[in-house]
Amino acid sequence: MLSAIVSAISLFLVGVTLLPLIKSGRWWIRIWDFPRQQLSLLLALALAAQLVLWPDEPLGMALALATALCLLWHLRCIFPYTRLRRTQVKAAGRGSPPDQRIRLLISNVYQDNKHAHGLFRTIASFDPDVLLVVEADEWWNRRLSAYRHRYPHHVLHPLSNTYGMLLFSRLEIIEAEVLERVTQDIPSIRALIRLRSGKIIELHCMHPEPPQVGADVDERNAELLMVAKETVQSQYPVIVCGDMNDVAWSHTTKMFQRLSGLLDPRIGRGLFSTFDARRWYARWPLDHVFHDKRFLLNQLQLGSYIGSDHFPIFVELVYQPDAQELQEEPERADASDQREAAKTIREGKNAAREAEREPADEVVAVVSQPG
Structure with missing residues (x-):
């Protein structure tokens, strides 16, 4: 037996x-x-x-x-x-210029979570320059309205379907767009942010759908790879962050890195598993920060439990133009990757169309003077 x-x-x-x-x-x-x-x-x-x-x-x-x-x-x-592997992103060191830093906090608050004080304590603890809140509905938008004077630049797109996004920044947001690249009512944010030094960076905030009963991931994969291809064309240093509902080691996330050339600060430092915060035995890394080779790392840390099924994740990056000479050269996409990415994007858009979830317009809102 x-x-x-x-x-x-x-x-x-x-x-x-x-x-x-x-x-x-x-x-x-x-x-x-x-x-x-x-x-x-x-x-x-x-x-x-x-x-x-x-x-x-x-x-x-x-x-x-x-x-x-x-x-x-x-x-x-x-x-x-794991720490057995060498780090992909080098540490910035103590002498890094403060005006080239960006402190970013990403938090999936879980829409039904009504304990906002957990997030408030986390914000006070990390004191981020930029705060991204996902799964934000109108209730969360009202609760976080008190932060608008501390973060005068913001892009607010609350939704009741668990895919709302709120972006707060004390750094100047020059312009921003709320996009629905593949699926209706599944938004992302693209913003140009000016560091204190005057350097402009491009920030992409994402929260595609996860795999779950009755929901395949063609649309999620298409959105991830579309963003990867966009970052290559950007004239600015890029950061991509958010709850991507995919693990760091998946085929799609690896292809995202190869297509974009962006680095993962977790490599060589740890898993930083953000989900499931309520179940110690079922955790994996779903919330991500990928960035340009011209950023070095000052801090990478998980926040404490805030009542959500995700832990917040905090990162402090330092823009340093010559950092790319110090960083590990990531694996780059070959012709096979490009063909597969094009096929994946096409299939994701077709899946949205067949499900009658294709957005009417990709750009949902343009925020030219946030705040």
Whole structure:
């Protein structure tokens, strides 16, 4: 009986490890991109049980080999987000000029969360220059209205569908757009922000849909890759941030990095798992900050629990024009990536059209003089 249970569990774990290798946007495939730490632990336990139960049986050893290979695959995916790997983004150092810094706090507040004081404490603790709040409805917009005098530049787009966005900045926002690139009522924000030094940077804020029952990820993937292609064409240093509803090690996020050439400050520093804040056993990194090679890192830190299913994440970056000479050269997209990205974007737009969710206009609002 025990052998049958171990065999069934092991085969299931091997199956869900192999399933994400299929390049499909189906939700029941893509959800297995997420729990690599959890699957690693379960595979390790299954392998130990197999070696005890079937130390010499050929079929048992074959299953043990498959289990071990799957475990190694998961560990390979996770390894870059451990301290055993060298950092992709270099530290800025103590002498970095304060007027070239940007302090950014990203928080998915969970729309039904009515405990705003948790976020207020986090804002007071980190004192960000720029605050991005996602899953913000009109209730959250009213609660955060008190911050408008401290953050005189803002882009406010509250929605009741869990995809509202509020962007507050004490740095000058020169211009901003609220965009619906792929799906109606799933907005993102593109803003030009002036640092205290006068340098202009481009900020993209995102919150596409996650894979869930009845919701595939074609539209999410299309939006991520569209932003990646846009960043390459920007004349400004770029930061892309938000709850991207995809894990750092997924095929799509990796392609996002290759297409954009942006760096991930978590690499070599840790997972910084922001979701699920309520369940210690089911956490993975969903909230991301990617940035241009001309930024160095001062701080990267998770916030404390605020009543949401996400932890806030805080990053302090320093713009340094010659930093790109110090940074690791990221892997760049090849012709195959470009073809796959074009196909993914096309499929995402087609999926939105077929579901009658295609936006009427990509630009929902233009904020030329925020505040």
